[in-house]
Each structure stands twice: as C-alpha cells, then as structure tokens.
Amino acid sequence: MPKNTKKKKDKAADFSKAKLKLGKGKQTPTNVIDTSYKARSIALPSQSIAHDKDAEAPSTRRRLTFDDLLAHLKHYNAGTRRDAILGLRELLEAHPDLIEKNLTPLVNACVRLIGDEDASIRKTLLSFLNWLLPQTPSDDLLPHSPVLLLFTTSAQTHIFPEIRIDAIRFLDLFLEFIPDVVVEGWTHGISGHGRRVLEGYLGILNAGTLFGEGGDTGPAQATSTASVVLSLGSKLVVLRSLSSFLKNALSFPTRTSPSDSSSPSASTWYLSSSFTSQEAYQSFDSLLCPVYQESASSSKAAAFQSPRGWAEEADIDAFVEHFPGTFPNARPNAGDGWTLQDLTNVDLRTLGEKVSAEESHSTQSTGSDFLAVCTHLAHTLHSTLVSTFLDCAPAVFSPGSSPPETELQLVLAVTEICRTLYGAILREAVQGNDVRDQSLGELQVILGYLSPYFPFAISGISSTKRDIRVEQAFQDLNLTYCELTSFLILASPARLEDHHPGSRRGKGRSQPSRRTLASSTSSTSDLHVDHVSEYVVRLLCGEPLPGTSQTTLSRSITGATYTSLLPTVWSLISAPLRPRGEENTSSAVLRVVLEHAIKASSASAVKKPTIEFIGRLILLEREAEYRGSFRVGRDAAEDAKLEEWILQLPRALWELGTSHLPTTEIILRFLLRLIQHRSRLARLEVISALSSRLMPYFVISHTTRGRLPGPYAKLPPASPVRRLVLDVVATIVRSGGADDGLQDAVGEAVRGTEEEEYWSSLHTRV
Incomplete structure (x- = not known):
C-alpha cells in the first residue's frame, strides 16, 4: 500500500501550482535556458596582434625586444619583472650600443623597482645596476642622478625594514660611481640629496634625533623609523655605508681647492697648531711641495705642468662685475678700451680691502x-x-x-x-x-x-x-x-x-x-x-x-699606513722633553723614525713621505712664527742621527734616477732650503760630505770604462728639475763646502746641453 500512496503524490505534484509567498517573485522554471554572457579582455604582452614586430630589432633568446622588456618591468607578476631585468642584461650585453641610446627610458623604468616589495627583484636589480653603471660614462650618468637618488632616498624611509636596508645597498653603489652627487648639500640641504641621505641613515640606525633640529642644545626627538631593531648583519650594512658617505663628505683634500698652491696639504695639517697663523703655516708647508707633477701616463719621461703664464691684458670686466663700485670709471661697453687715466682712478687699496674682507668672511662663515x-x-x-x-x-x-x-x-x-x-x-x-x-x-x-x-x-x-x-x-x-x-x-x-x-x-x-x-x-x-x-x-x-x-716588517709598511701614522708620530715627538733621568718618549720615537727612514729603500712607497716629514722637522728650526716644542739641537744624539739621514739623500737621488721625479724634486728642494736657511745641521763638514757624495750623480768614474754620465744626464731635457739640481750645487759652492771636483763634474755633465749657459751664469756669480 505505501508504494501506491507515493505514486499518487508524485502525479499530483506534476499538476500542482506552487503557492507564492509574500515578497517573493515568480520563480524561474527549471527547464529555462540561460542566454546571458560575459566578455573579458585577454592581455598578450609577448605576442601583439595589433601590429607586426620589427624583425631587425635586437631581441633576447625569448624574442623580446627592448620595448617589450620595459613593458614587462611594470607587470603585476614578480617573476615576470625579475625575468625582464635578466633579459635587459642579456640584451645589453649582446648589443652594448643600446645603452647610450636608451639610457633615459632604461633608468626611468629601473628606478621604480628600487622600492619593490619583492626581495628577489631588488637583489636582481642591484646586480644589474652593478653591471650597468661601469658601462656608462660618468658624464652620461650625472643627468640621471637626481631621479636615482630620489627613489633611493624614498626607499630609505619605506615602511618595510628590508626595503630600507636594500636602499642602503643601492646607495653604496652610487657612492662608488657618483659620490659627489650623493653627498652634495649634506650640511645645508639647500641643493642636492645629501641631507636626505644622511637623515635616512640616522633614521635606520635609531640615532635618536632628527639631524639638524635642536643643534647642540635641543632635546632629542624620536624619528619615525626608530621602532625597528636592526640585526647585526643589517646594522653592518648601514654603518659601512655611512662610513663611506662620511669619507666622501668629509674628505679633507676636497675642503681646499686642488689647483690652489697655497692650500695646506692634507698630510701636514697636524703642524698648523704650532704656528702663530695659518698664513705662516701655509708658507712653511709650501717649501717642499713639488711644483711639477709627473704624469701617470708616461713611463720614463715626465710630463710637467707648465706654470701659469703671464697675460698681456687683464680681464678688467670680470673685476668690475664682481666688485661693483671699485672701478668708478668702468665703461659700459665691454669692447671699450682703458686709458692710463682710467686705471689711475682705480682705488687699488679699496679693491684689496674688499677682496680680503670677502674672502675672510666667506672662510670664517663656511668653517664655522x-x-x-x-x-x-x-x-x-x-x-x-x-x-x-x-x-x-x-x-x-x-x-x-x-x-x-x-x-x-x-x-x-x-x-x-x-x-x-x-x-x-x-x-x-x-x-x-x-x-x-x-x-x-x-x-x-x-x-x-x-x-x-x-x-x-x-x-x-x-x-x-x-x-x-x-x-x-x-x-x-x-x-x-x-x-x-x-x-x-x-x-x-x-x-x-x-x-x-x-x-x-x-x-x-x-x-x-x-x-x-x-x-x-x-x-x-x-x-x-x-x-x-x-x-x-x-x-x-x-x-x-x-x-x-x-x-x-718595517719595510713592508705601505705608504698609506705610514702617512696615517704621521699625526701620531708628530704628537709624540713634539712633546716637551722630560727632566734628565726620566725616559723621554719624544727622543725614543724620533730615533726609531729616523732609523726606519734611513733603511727604507728608495723604490719603496714610504720613501717619499719619510723625506717630506723629516725634512719639515729639520726646517722648523728657522721658522720665526713656529711655536712648537720640537727643535733641532735640543739633543746631541738626535742631531747626529739627523745628520746621518741628511747624508744618505745623495744616494737616494742616485738610486731614484728618473723613476720618480716628484721625490727627486722634494730631496733637492730640501737640500736647497737646508743650506739657504743656515740650519745648525748644515755644518761645513756636512756640506762637504754632501758635495763629495753628489759627484756620482753627474759623472761616474768606472775602473775599466772610464768616466760615464750619471743619472743627471737621464733627466728629461729642459725640465725644471735639471736647473734645480744646478741651484743646489751652486748653493753648496757658495757655502764653501764644495771642491773643484764637483764643479768639474757638473761642467762636464752640462756640456752641450741647454743648461750649459745657465750653469755658466751661476758659476760666474758664485
């Protein structure tokens, strides 16, 4: 019976009418066919059907051109962006001429990935830029430096710490190739990105203050990025980069103009406090500075920088523009000439006062x-x-x-x-x-x-x-x-x-x-x-x-190591001598420095700095404005060691020959100043010994081959070093410490050369 009841219900369901409920619409029949449709766009970046590709355009193994790769750099998929960077390197390695032609779109596309959230992309981009920047001339790279530093400094303050650390790695790369641009404006921040770069360093390091706010007395203010504690590895990356930044920003030689001969040498700054004025120190520092530098491109012959020549006419217009009012009769037209009356009306004293006042104010404000x-x-x-x-x-x-x-x-x-x-x-x-x-x-x-x-x-x-x-x-x-x-x-x-x-x-x-x-x-x-x-x-x-x-080993000390020791050595040997009976650190250090300088080979890298340092120590004796404690003659043992060092200089001259003419010039200048200043070490016995030891520099007496020309004959013709040697000999002769043997050797060496007439005039005056 149950089966018959079920069949009756099923038959009734086929013809029953569903009751509608309140608020419900009419239901769709179950056998209705849905005819609606949706359309979607299909992106095909690697195969365009809109235009045909240029078959002659350079492409990668995946047949991607330069424009295709730039488009892939903006792709939403991180793997595609990374593959695009690798493809760019593949393409540019095969076709390096594309770098210069497409540098602007290439840089503009790459800088946007400096702050990419994918770590593999940042790592790949860093490797790519490390390869690209050496291939790019610096003149072509400088116009793109603002956009490079703009995105890098922005990444320094990113919300993710790992992006900030990778931004430091990009800065390391830029400090290697465009350091001047990176540090520009780091003190004032008016122009350049240096200030923002430095603030980024301090923010990452949790330095505790916003650089530039508060000065020396202002309270410390927490930075916005000071909530993240760096790991040791990340802190090492930041501190190394900061060290490189400060080296470029605080590099002492860049604080003075390299073309200015009066600017103090970076290696002798420690002597400045021992003089009454900076002018006196600079004058002393210039005594041993070589005027003519040897060209790095020449192997044997030396290329000299010619001194600034005398100009027949002065550029008065430049002075009129820079010092308005100094020349009251300045003509409005640049082409007009100047008469004697016009120049007579110029107040040269006023001009000198304006120049001195402006330079003094500029130097003081800048230094302060x-x-x-x-x-x-x-x-x-x-x-x-x-x-x-x-x-x-x-x-x-x-x-x-x-x-x-x-x-x-x-x-x-x-x-x-x-x-x-x-x-x-x-x-x-x-x-x-x-x-x-x-x-x-x-x-x-x-x-x-x-x-x-x-x-x-x-x-x-x-x-x-x-x-x-x-x-x-x-x-x-x-x-x-x-x-x-x-x-x-x-x-x-x-x-x-x-x-x-x-x-x-x-x-x-x-x-x-x-x-x-x-x-x-x-x-x-x-x-x-x-x-x-x-x-x-x-x-x-x-x-x-x-x-x-x-x-x-003392002989293995590099020139940079020795130079870095000089401030320390000076601070030790310039200390006042202790009372008799106590050990004097000053004398002990000076003795070791002299022994090291005497044993140093003429071909070693430390020979030049040793000559410059010890030579200046000896010349300090006759400086009227020197106020330091160290002086020649304070101890007989020190003077004997200093004389021994002086007497080994002719041997160094002979061994140097023409291998390093700046060092040769420094030795000659020291010997000249030593005798001219009448140093207490320039005794008659010392000068006579120098005279006899200088003879082989001009003529060598060989047992079997007779008389041979010395290293003097190999000096570059018409070089100033040749005449400087003759000046030293003439000074020795004038001091009464030379015999006829040295004069005969010099006369034989200069015979038939351009210096023969010059030596004859010196010899006549002597």
Missing part, C-alpha cells in the same frame, strides 16, 4: 657652519657608536678564539666612522684654534672604551690557524686608535694654549671648566701615550706585539 654641523652629527651618533662597540667587543677580543666576522667588521666600521668624523672636527679645531669641548669629551669616552683592548691582536691561536684578513683588520684598528689618540692630544686646550697663549677660544664658556677639561684631557692623554709610543716603535722596528707571535 661646517664645524657646527659636524659637531652636532658626532653628538647624534655618539650613543649609537658606543653601544655598537660595547655589544661586539667581548666577542671580537676574546682570547683564544677567532673573532666572528660580522662583529669584527662592525667594530671596524665604528672606529672608522669615529676616525673620519672626529678627525674632521678636530682638524678644523686645530687649524682654526677653536676647541670643541663636547667633541673632545666624546672622543675621550670612546678612547676609554677602546684602551683596555689596545694593542689589538690575536692571542692564543697557533700560527697555522692565522687569518691574514683578521690580522689586517686588527692592524687597521691599531692605526685608527693611534690616530684618534693624536687627535685628542693635538686638540687638547692645554696644548693649544701653549702654542697660542693670547688666543681666545670657546666664547661663552667659563675658564674654570676649560681648565678642568684641559687637565682631564692631559691626564687621559698621558695614559695613552706610553701604549701608543710602544706600538709605534714596535711597528717601525718590525717587532711582534706583546703576547703574540705575529710580526710586521
């Missing part, structure tokens, strides 16, 4: 602003640098184990930033006689944290497990520590007060506080001097450091 910005930056970074060093030092200087690479490089980066930043500040302070108490105190704190580990060396590791890179890193740390110590000593208020007793420094500061700082700095310096002097002596003598077996 520069020093203030550097001081504020050092104060901003001080806590970050100290905390980073304290975090890494225990692992790096742990005895019996090799230091971790990341921590070691972090310590190197921290000390390098300190050397660059505080070196620039205290260099300016020494030269301008303007001591910054805050910077001195901060440097003293940093040295206090470094001193327990000095000298830095690997101990407890066998020689078979020595790592050359680690040893070089520790040597760099030692040199940096020595240089920082020399900054502290040379810029100490007590030392500057001794050299400039009537000077005024630090307006608005109370004298008792300055005396306290001077006493504190002096006592701290005394604690470092003994350790630093011991290290310098061991380094120049090639002795191993205490507790280690590693040695550094």
